Amino acid sequence: MLKKILLFGLFLFSIEWISGQDSIQYLFLGHCYQLTIPGYHVDYRVEQLDKSMYEGIWLGGDVTTESMLDYSTISYIDSIFHLGNPETHWALGNHDARDGNWEWYEQFTGRKTYYAYTSHKICRIIMNTNILPVNCEMLNDEYQMISNVCDTISQSKYLILLMHHGIWHDVPGLPQPGSYAQSDLKYWNANCDSVNTPFVKTIYPQLLKVRARGIKVICVLGDMGAGPKKFDRLSTDSIRFLGCGLDHNNPADQVLIFTYHIQQQLLTYKFHNLDSLLNAQQHVVAGNR
Numbered sequence: 001m002l003k004k005i006l007l008f009g010l011f012l013f014s015i016e017w018i019s020g021q022d023s024i025q026y027l028f029l030g031h032c033y034q035l036t037i038p039g040y041h042v043d044y045r046v047e048q049l050d051k052s053m054y055e056g057i058w059l060g061g062d063v064t065t066e067s068m069l070d071y072s073t074i075s076y077i078d079s080i081f082h083l084g085n086p087e088t089h090w091a092l093g094n095h096d097a098r099d100g101n102w103e104w105y106e107q108f109t110g111r112k113t114y115y116a117y118t119s120h121k122i123c124r125i126i127m128n129t130n131i132l133p134v135n136c137e138m139l140n141d142e143y144q145m146i147s148n149v150c151d152t153i154s155q156s157k158y159l160i161l162l163m164h165h166g167i168w169h170d171v172p173g174l175p176q177p178g179s180y181a182q183s184d185l186k187y188w189n190a191n192c193d194s195v196n197t198p199f200v201k202t203i204y205p206q207l208l209k210v211r212a213r214g215i216k217v218i219c220v221l222g223d224m225g226a227g228p229k230k231f232d233r234l235s236t237d238s239i240r241f242l243g244c245g246l247d248h249n250n251p252a253d254q255v256l257i258f259t260y261h262i263q264q265q266l267l268t269y270k271f272h273n274l275d276s277l278l279n280a281q282q283h284v285v286a287g288n289r
Contacts, residue, residue: 022263024120026087027051028256030060030164030222031182031245033095040064040073042080043246045253045274050281055260057081058124060222060245061093061164068101074108083108086117089126093164093223094183097130114142116149121265123156125149127163129188136192143191143202150206157265159210161219166243167199168219173236180228181221181243208237216267218242220256229254230271244271251275 034041041047041064051057059081068074074083081088090096092105092113102113113128125146131139153159166177167188178184189195190202207217218240224231225245229252233241246253253274260267 023259023261024055025053026056026058026258026260027054028058028060028162028220028222028244028258029246030243031062031093031225031247032059033062033064035065035248040066040069040076042077043249043253043274045249045278046246047080048282049274049278051081054257056085056087056089058162058220058258059088059090060162060220060243061091062095062223062245063090063093065095066099067096068104069099071101071104074101074104078108084110087119089117089124089162091126091162091164091222092128092130094130096164097128114145116145118156120260120262121155121157122260122267123149123153123159125159125161127161129163129165129167129185133189133192133195139189140191146190146203147206150210153210153215154213156215158267159207159215159217161203161207161217163219163221164223166221166223168221168241169198170200171204171235171239171241174233174241177221180224180231182223182226182245204239207239211238216240218267225250225253230256232271242269246274 029046032043032046034043063077064073067077105113115126117124128142131142133139165183165185166181167185168174168177169184169186176184189197190199191197211217221243222245224243225247229244231243235241244254244256254271255274256269256271258267258269
């Protein structure tokens with residue numbers, strides 16, 4: 001493993017580059033749309049960031065202001081994040097989903113808007129929290145997918161749920177999502193069994209059973225940035241809850257980098273200031289010229 005240490009002002013900042021197959025990294029980005037230029041764009045810092053050093057990009061939603069209003073926009077998103085890469089995952093946000101055309105998502109990713117994927121002993125469930133009970137067939141199908149994974153997972157070391165919205169209302173040990181996320185879907189329903197099927201009553205108990213089998217469980221949301229820049233809490237039942245997001249070029253914006261140490265089968269994570277991360281990469285590139 002090669003580690004470069006760079007000094008910016010009074011802050012010591014480090015970036016790890018992958019050497020061989022000692023470890024791999026995943027970059028999580030939330031709420032990364034840009035407002036200051038015409039059209040529908042990703043934050044310019046995300047555009048400039050060298051994303052090739054990561055095994056995969058995990059998107060927490062709201063990639064642009066209207067991601068699927070025009071075909072040209074999702075084509076542009078694909079050019080930035082390579083949506084067909086099996087290690088790229090996109091949990092749709094409201095700005096991504098509200099114009100419909102979800103078939104474009106399926107065309108570019110080769111997947112439904114909700115699915116499960118496993119590699120390197122890490123199972124990921126990508127949720128579409130925009131599905132409403134008016135579409136019971138799709139909502140129930142997503143819930144069944146989640147249940148099937150939780151019932152059968154055995155070989156993975158980690159189960160990670162990626163989602164956009166703050167649906168963690170009343171999870172033991174956590175503050176309500178409205179205190180850190182830009183959404184607090186108190187009445188979100190996981191399925192159409194009744195009008196009272198929130199995350200804490202339907203999905204969370206299944207996660208506890210997974211955790212009881214020795215598999216670590218992490219939930220990550222991307223609908224953040226305008227208020228707190230990051231969220232990191234352990235529930236009363238030892239489920240990890242994380243979140244972060246960008247807010248229109250705010251210098252305090254945070255991203256999340258997961259590092260998987262292959263030999264130890266250990267997943268770690270760290271929040272990074274996006275401006276510092278970009279400056280560090282640009283400094284290294286300039287130094288190598």
